[in-house]
Amino acid sequence: MPASYPEVKRFVDAWFCDPDFPDRFRARPTDALHDLGVDLDPTELARLVSPEDFGILTDPTREDGVAEAGGIVADWRRYARERHQSVKTERDQRTPGCPALANWRWRQITRLKFELAPSLGDQIRHIPFAMELTRGCSGRCWFCGVSAQPLDGIFDRSPENVVLFRGLLQHLVSIYGRSAALDGILYWATDPLDHPDYESFVEDFAEIVGGAPATVTALGGRKPERAASVLATLSRHPARSHRFSVLSVRDYRTLISWFDASELALVEMLPQFRKDLRLKFAAGRARTRMKAKGTSEGEVRPGGTIACLSGVMVDFVGRTIRLVTPCPSSDSRPDGVHESAKIPFESLEDAIAVIDRLLDEIRIPLPEEGAMLSRSQGVRFADSPDSSAMRVVSDHHAIRLGSPISGDRLETKLPTSGTIDSIVETLVGELDLEPLEAVSLLRRLLDAGAIRAGLPGEGAMPVQIGVPDTGSDQEMTPPKEPG
Numbered sequence: 001m002p003a004s005y006p007e008v009k010r011f012v013d014a015w016f017c018d019p020d021f022p023d024r025f026r027a028r029p030t031d032a033l034h035d036l037g038v039d040l041d042p043t044e045l046a047r048l049v050s051p052e053d054f055g056i057l058t059d060p061t062r063e064d065g066v067a068e069a070g071g072i073v074a075d076w077r078r079y080a081r082e083r084h085q086s087v088k089t090e091r092d093q094r095t096p097g098c099p100a101l102a103n104w105r106w107r108q109i110t111r112l113k114f115e116l117a118p119s120l121g122d123q124i125r126h127i128p129f130a131m132e133l134t135r136g137c138s139g140r141c142w143f144c145g146v147s148a149q150p151l152d153g154i155f156d157r158s159p160e161n162v163v164l165f166r167g168l169l170q171h172l173v174s175i176y177g178r179s180a181a182l183d184g185i186l187y188w189a190t191d192p193l194d195h196p197d198y199e200s201f202v203e204d205f206a207e208i209v210g211g212a213p214a215t216v217t218a219l220g221g222r223k224p225e226r227a228a229s230v231l232a233t234l235s236r237h238p239a240r241s242h243r244f245s246v247l248s249v250r251d252y253r254t255l256i257s258w259f260d261a262s263e264l265a266l267v268e269m270l271p272q273f274r275k276d277l278r279l280k281f282a283a284g285r286a287r288t289r290m291k292a293k294g295t296s297e298g299e300v301r302p303g304g305t306i307a308c309l310s311g312v313m314v315d316f317v318g319r320t321i322r323l324v325t326p327c328p329s330s331d332s333r334p335d336g337v338h339e340s341a342k343i344p345f346e347s348l349e350d351a352i353a354v355i356d357r358l359l360d361e362i363r364i365p366l367p368e369e370g371a372m373l374s375r376s377q378g379v380r381f382a383d384s385p386d387s388s389a390m391r392v393v394s395d396h397h398a399i400r401l402g403s404p405i406s407g408d409r410l411e412t413k414l415p416t417s418g419t420i421d422s423i424v425e426t427l428v429g430e431l432d433l434e435p436l437e438a439v440s441l442l443r444r445l446l447d448a449g450a451i452r453a454g455l456p457g458e459g460a461m462p463v464q465i466g467v468p469d470t471g472s473d474q475e476m477t478p479p480k481e482p483g
C-alpha cells in the first residue's frame with residue numbers, strides 16, 4: 001500500500017460521504033484537509049476530483065484520466081485498481097479444495113457471466129459459506145438487498161454453542177480447504193454489530209481458518225464503540241478488506257471522528273444515502289421500493305444481486321442449513337439468490353450430516369433423474385460459422401461451444417426449463433441425438449453456465465433427504481419466499 005493511500009482514501013471518502021466537503025475544499029482547501037486530518041498537498045488532491053480524472057474515483061479500472069505517474073494521485077489510482085482487480089484473482093485462487101465443488105462453483109461463475117454485466121458479475125467472490133450468528137437485523141434499512149427481518153434472536157456463546165460453531169467451522173475447512181475457507185463470513189441477512197460477542201467468534205474463526213472473516217456492517221455510525229471493538233479484533237489478523245455501509249452524513253461524521261485514516265485504510269466506505277451513487281440495480285427491499293415507485297425518470301434498473309455466496313448458509317439461531325448461489329433479482333427471486341430447501345439440524349453431528357448430504361447433491365456433475373434444469377437468464381443459442389459448434393450468447397457474454405446440433409435448432413426446441421429426463425427426451429426424440437451425445441451436450445451446457453441445475457429442494461417441491469438422528473428420511477422444508 002502506498003504510504004499516502006490512507007490519507008488519499010480519507011479525502012475520497014469525504015468527497016463522497018460528506019455533501020459539504022467539496023465546497024469547503026474548493027473554498028479553503030488547506031483548512032478542509034486539516035479538519036479531516038489529512039496532511040497532503042491540496043493541489044495534487046484537487047487533480048483527483050478534476051473533471052478529467054473524476055471518473056476513476058468510481059471506477060479505478062478506467063483507462064481515461066490524466067493522472068501523472070509518480071504523484072500521490074497516480075499511486076492511489078494504481079493501488080485502487082490493483083484492489084479492484086484482485087477480486088477476480090483471489091476468486092480464482094480461493095477455489096474449493098474438492099474438485100467436484102470447485103466445478104460446481106465454476107458453473108455458477110460462468111452462469112453469471114451470461115446473467116450479469118461484467119462490472120457486477122466480476123465482483124462476486126462466490127465465497128464458500130456464510131454463518132448467521134443472529135436472526136434478523138436491527139438495521140431495518142429500506143434498501144436491504146437481502147430483505148433482513150427484524151432482529152429477534154442471538155446465538156449466544158454458551159459452551160455448547162461454541163462447540164457447535166467451532167466444530168462446524170472445522171468441518172467446512174476440511175471440505176473447502178483453508179484457502180477457500182478464508183472467504184467464509186459470519187453474517188448474511190444480519191449485522192455483525194448486533195452480536196455482543198462477535199469478536200469472540202472472530203477469534204475462533206482466526207484460530208481455525210488462519211485469518212479474520214471479511215466483515216460488513218451498516219451499524220458502525222450508530223454503534224461506534226462496537227465498531228471500534230470489532231475493527232480492533234479484526235485488525236489483529238490477516239483479512240480481506242472490510243466495509244462500513246454509511247447510512248447518513250451524521251453516521252459518516254461519527255465514523256471519521258472515531259477512526260483515523262490508517263484505521264480506515266482497508267475499510268471501504270459505501271454511502272448508501274447518495275442516490276446518485278447507488279448501484280443501478282436493485283435487490284431485496286430496494287427492489288420492492290423501486291417497483292412500488294415505478295422506474296421514474298426513465299432509469300434502467302436491471303435485475304441485480306448483492307449476494308456473494310455460492311455455497312453453504314448456516315443459520316445458527318433458526319438451526320437450519322441451505323445452499324445459496326446468486327442470480328439476477330426478479331419477481332420470483334427478489335433477493336437475487338437461488339436457494340435450496342432449508343434443512344433443520346439439532347446437533348453438531350446433524351449439521352455435519354446435512355452439509356455433507358447437500359454438498360453430495362451438487363458434487364454430481366450431471367443431476368439425477370427428476371432434477372430440474374433451466375436455461376440461464378438471457379441465454380440464447382445461435383448458429384456458428386463452424387458446423388461443429390454453436391454460439392451461446394446473452395446481452396453480457398458470448399462463447400462458442402462444440403455441439404452436434406446447430407444453435408438455431410437448439411434454440412427452437414430446447415425448453416427453458418424441465419426435468420433432466422424430459423430434456424434428454426427432447427434432445428433424443430426431436431433433435432435426433434444419441435442418448436450419450438445428449439448427456440454429453442448437457443454437461444457442456446452446464447459447465448459453460450448456459451443452463452443450471454436446481455439446488456436440492458429448490459422451489460416448492462419437497463425432496464427426500466434425511467437428518468441422521470431421525471433414523472429415516474424426512475421431507476425438507478421448502479424455502480420461505482424471500483422478502
Ligand code: SF4
Pocket residue numbers: 137138139140141143144145146147148188189190191217218219
Ligand atoms: S442492509 Fe445490513 S444493516 Fe441494513 S437491514 Fe440489511 S442486513 Fe441489516
